[in-house]
Amino acid sequence: MNPSAKPKVAIVDYELANMFSVARACAHAGLDPVVTSEPRGLEDATAVILPGVGAFGEAMANLHRLGLVSPIQNVIASGKPFLGICLGMQLLFSESEEFGTTEGLGIIPGRVIRFPRTNDQGAATRVPQIGWNRLSRPRSASWEGTLLATTPNEEYMYFLHSYYAIPDDSSVTLCTTEYEGTGYCSGVARRNVAGLQFHPEKSARRGLAIYEAFARQITEAEDTRS
Amino acid sequence: MSIRVIPRLDIKGPNLVKGIHLEGLRVLGKPEDFARHYYEAGADEMIYQDVVASLYGRNSLHQIVARAAESTFIPLTVGGGLRSVDDIRNVLRAGADKVSLNTAAVNDPDLISRAARTFGSSAIVISIEAIRQTDGRYLAFTDNGREQTGTEVVSWAKRVEELGAGEICLTSVDREGTGRGYDTDLIAQVAHAVSIPVIAHGGAGSAEHVAEAVLAGASAVAFASIVHYEFVRAHHRSEGHEEEGNTTFLRGDRQFSRVTPVSLQQIKDHLASRGIECRPASAA
Numbered sequence: 001m002n003p004s005a006k007p008k009v010a011i012v013d014y015e016l017a018n019m020f021s022v023a024r025a026c027a028h029a030g031l032d033p034v035v036t037s038e039p040r041g042l043e044d045a046t047a048v049i050l051p052g053v054g055a056f057g058e059a060m061a062n063l064h065r066l067g068l069v070s071p072i073q074n075v076i077a078s079g080k081p082f083l084g085i086c087l088g089m090q091l092l093f094s095e096s097e098e099f100g101t102t103e104g105l106g107i108i109p110g111r112v113i114r115f116p117r118t119n120d121q122g123a124a125t126r127v128p129q130i131g132w133n134r135l136s137r138p139r140s141a142s143w144e145g146t147l148l149a150t151t152p153n154e155e156y157m158y159f160l161h162s163y164y165a166i167p168d169d170s171s172v173t174l175c176t177t178e179y180e181g182t183g184y185c186s187g188v189a190r191r192n193v194a195g196l197q198f199h200p201e202k203s204a205r206r207g208l209a210i211y212e213a214f215a216r217q218i219t220e221a222e223d224t225r226s
Numbered sequence: 227m228s229i230r231v232i233p234r235l236d237i238k239g240p241n242l243v244k245g246i247h248l249e250g251l252r253v254l255g256k257p258e259d260f261a262r263h264y265y266e267a268g269a270d271e272m273i274y275q276d277v278v279a280s281l282y283g284r285n286s287l288h289q290i291v292a293r294a295a296e297s298t299f300i301p302l303t304v305g306g307g308l309r310s311v312d313d314i315r316n317v318l319r320a321g322a323d324k325v326s327l328n329t330a331a332v333n334d335p336d337l338i339s340r341a342a343r344t345f346g347s348s349a350i351v352i353s354i355e356a357i358r359q360t361d362g363r364y365l366a367f368t369d370n371g372r373e374q375t376g377t378e379v380v381s382w383a384k385r386v387e388e389l390g391a392g393e394i395c396l397t398s399v400d401r402e403g404t405g406r407g408y409d410t411d412l413i414a415q416v417a418h419a420v421s422i423p424v425i426a427h428g429g430a431g432s433a434e435h436v437a438e439a440v441l442a443g444a445s446a447v448a449f450a451s452i453v454h455y456e457f458v459r460a461h462h463r464s465e466g467h468e469e470e471g472n473t474t475f476l477r478g479d480r481q482f483s484r485v486t487p488v489s490l491q492q493i494k495d496h497l498a499s500r501g502i503e504c505r506p507a508s509a510a
Contacts, residue, residue, distance in 0.1 A: 020321060025299060054346035126445060128348055130393060130423050132228045132270055132505040156228065156505040158270075158301060160348050179227060202301050202323065204265070 006032035007218045010045035012072070012088075013037040014062040022051045022085065025201035029211035031218070039071035047218045048075050052087025056096040056112065056163070059087055060104065069105065076107055081218050082193045083147070086161060089188065089195030093165050108188055108195070110167035115182055125180040128162040133198070135175040135186060146174060147194050147213045148187070155206050157198040159186075164197060192221070228503045230270040230446035231436070231493055233453050234427060235260055236277045237290060237306070243277065244450055246403035247371060251277065254454055258293050263457050265298040267490040268507030272302050273326070273395070273425075273448055277370060279307025288320045295321025303351055303395075314341055318349065326351040326395055329368040332375050335389055342390030351425070352391040354379055356412055357399045364412055371399035379412070380419045387420045394424050395448065401429025403451060405484030408435055410442035417443030432486045433496035440502050455487035 009031045011019045019035045026033035026049070034041060042048055050072065052059060063069050076082050084092045093104045096112035104112070115127045137143055137153045159177070164184040167173060174187035174194065186197040194214075200207035235257050236243050242260055243251040254260075261272060274294065276287045291304055304317050305326030314325045331338050331352055341350050355367040356379045364379040375382070383394055396416050398409035408429045417424045423445035430436055430449035439447050488496075491507040498504065 018318065018323060020319065021295065021299075021323065024296060024321075028299075053348065124421050126227070126421055126423055128392060128422075129227065130348065131230045131446070160301075199301075201299060204300055208299055 006030055007046040007215065007222065008032045008034055008044065009218070010041045010048045011035045012042070012048065012050045012068065014059060014066055014068065018053050019051055021199075021201045022049055025208060025211045026215075028208055029215045031211070031215050037066050037068070039067060042068075042071050042075045045080070046222060047081040047083070047214070048072070050082070050084040050088035050091060052085060052089075052091065053160075054087060056087065056090060056098040056104070057100070057102045059091060060102055063091075063105075072105060073107070076193055079192050079221070081214065081221050083214055084193075084195040085201075086197060086199055089197050090163060090165050092188070092193065092195050093167070096163065098163055107193060108165075108167055108172060108190060109169065110165055112163050112165045114163050115180060119181040121181075127180075129159050129179045131159065132156040132203075133159050133177050133179060133186075135177060135198075138170075138173055138176060140171075141174065143174070146189050147196070147210050147217070148175060149213050149216075150209050151206060157200065157203040157207060159198045161197060165195075227445075228270075228505050229440050229444075229497060230425075231268075231490060231497070231504060232271045232273055232425065232446055232448040233260070233264045233269050233490070234273040234275060234448045234450045236275050236450060237287060238276070238278050240290070242454075244403065244454060245277070247399055249370060254458065257290055258297070259461075260454065260457055261294050261298055263461075264453065264490060265300060268494060268505070269300060269490055270505060271300055271446070272298065274302065274304045274306075274322075275326070276304075276306025287317065291317060291320040291322055305351070305353055305395075310337070311340055311344055314345065314349075318345065324349045324351050324392070326353040328353040328355065329373075331386065332366070332368050332377075335385065338386055338389035338391055342392070347390045347392035350391050351393045351395050352386040353395045353397065354382060354386075354416075355397045355399050356409070358409070358412070364415070367399060371402075380415050383416045383420050387422050391422060393422055393446075394420065395427055396424055396444075398428035402427070404429055405431025405451060405486075407431060408439040408442070408444075408447075410438055413439055413442040413444050417445075431484045433488050433493045436493050437497055437500045437502060440497065441500075451485045452488050453490060453493075455485055456489050459487055460489075 023033040092107040174189040177186035200210040242257040245251040301323045303324040304322035425446040426439040426444035427448040
C-alpha cells in the first residue's frame with residue numbers, strides 16, 4: 001500500500017443516516033471517506049463506519065433490502081476496524097424493542113430498550129435525550145488504545161436518542177452516561193468493533209479527536225496486517 | 227442533563243441580519259464569520275433561519291448551510307421556507323442535522339408525520355411563533371408573526387408532539403429582538419404541556435434572562451442580539467476595521483439599550499453559577 005494514500009473508510013448508506021457529517025469528520029481526521037450502499041464498497045475499504053439516525057426496525061429492513069447484513073457481518077469477522085455510531089451502535093446488538101422486537105446484527109449480545117417514561121421520583125422524563133452529556137469511564141476499564149484514548153473522563157459529547165443498549169457482558173462497556181436517572185452503556189468496544197451512542201461528528205473538537213483516534217487504529221491495524 | 231445554549235443566525239440572502247419582533251431587518255455581516263466564532267466559543271448547536279424565505283416561497287440557504295457544515299462540527303438546525311419532504315431532504319443533504327418548520331406545518335400538519343417517518347423525529351423541529359393576546363392567551367402565528375393561525379399555542383404544541391415532532395422552538399414575537407427578557411409564562415405553559423424538549427427564543431437581553439428561561443422549563447435557549455453585539459464589539463477591537471454590515475444600530479440605537487452584550491462563555495458561566503448544568507465553554 002502507498003504510505004501517502006489516505007486510508008479508505010466506507011460509510012454505509014442505508015438511506016436513513018446522516019452520512020454527510022460523518023464523512024466530513026472522517027476527512028477532517030485524514031481519512032478518505034466513501035459513502036456506499038454496495039457490499040463491494042465495504043470489501044474495498046480499510047475500515048467501515050455504520051452511522052445511523054432513525055428507527056431500528058426500518059434500519060434493519062433497509063439493510064436486508066440492500067443485501068448489506070451478511071457483508072457487514074463478514075467485514076467485522078475479517079477483523080477490519082468497524083465503528084457503529086448512534087443507531088449504528090444499537091444495530092450491533094442482538095435485538096431491539098423499538099416498535100415490537102426486531103432482530104439486530106447480532107455482533108454484540110444484548111438488547112436495546114427505551115428510556116423509562118418516568119424517573120425514579122415518578123416525574124415524566126424528557127425523551128428523546130437531545131443534548132450534551134458526559135462520558136464516564138467504568139472503574140474496571142482503561143481507555144488506553146481505545147477510541148477514547150485522548151478523551152478526558154467526564155467529557156461532554158452530543159447525544160440524540162430515545163433507546164439505549166444493554167450488553168449481556170458488561171466487560172464490553174467502554175463508557176457510561178446518565179440521563180434522567182438512568183445510567184446506561186454509551187459506548188462499547190470489543191476487538192475490532194466499537195460502538196458509540198453519541199455523535200462524535202457533532203461533538204466539536206473533542207468529538208473530532210475520536211475520529212483521529214479511529215484513524216490511528218486503522219493505521220495500526222494496517223501495519224499489523226502488512 | 228445539560229442545557230443547550232444556541233446562537234440563532236437570521237439569514238437574508240447572503241447576510242446575517244437581525245430585526246425586532248422578527249421585522250425591520252438590518253445587515254450585521256457574513257454568517258460564516260459569526261458561525262465560526264460561536265463554534266469556537268462553545269456554542270452547543272446553531273440555528274440558521276432564512277427569515278425571508280417563506281415570504282417569497284423560496285430557499286436560498288443551501289450554500290450557506292454547506293459552508294457552515296464544512297467548518298463547524300456541532301448540530302445545525304435550518305429553517306425558513308421548507309415546504310415538502312423533498313425540501314427537507316435537500317437541506318439535510320446540504321449539511322443540516324435538523325430542520326425547523328412553521329408555515330408549512332401549519333398549512334399541512336401531516337407534513338410533520340411524513341417528515342418524522344422519513345427522517346426520524348429527532349430531525350424535525352417545529353417552530354412556533356407566539357403572540358400574547360389582550361386576554362392573556364397565546365396564539366400561534368406564521369410568516370414572522372404576520373399571519374394568524376387562529377390556533378392556541380399550547381394545543382398546537384401538543385398536536386405537533388403527537389404528530390412526531392422531536393423538538394419545539396418557541397419564539398415570543400412580542401419579546402423577540404427587544405432585550406426585555408424571555409416570556410417565562412409562555413415557556414412554562416408549553417414546557418409543561420409536552421414531553422419533547424422546548425427551545426426558548428426571543429427576548430434575551432442578559433445572561434440572567436437566559437437563566438430565567440431555563441428555570442421556567444426550557445431544555446435549550448436560543449438568542450441572537452446579545453451574542454451578535456458582543457461578537458461585533460470584540461471583532462472591532464481585535465481587527466480594528468469597520469464591519470461590512472450596518473452595526474451602528476447595535477452600538478447606539480436606543481431600542482438596543484436593553485441588550486447587555488455577553489459572550490457564550492459569560493452566559494455559560496452565569497448558568498453554572500445559578501446551578502444550571504451546561505457544557506463548559508472551555509470544553510469547545
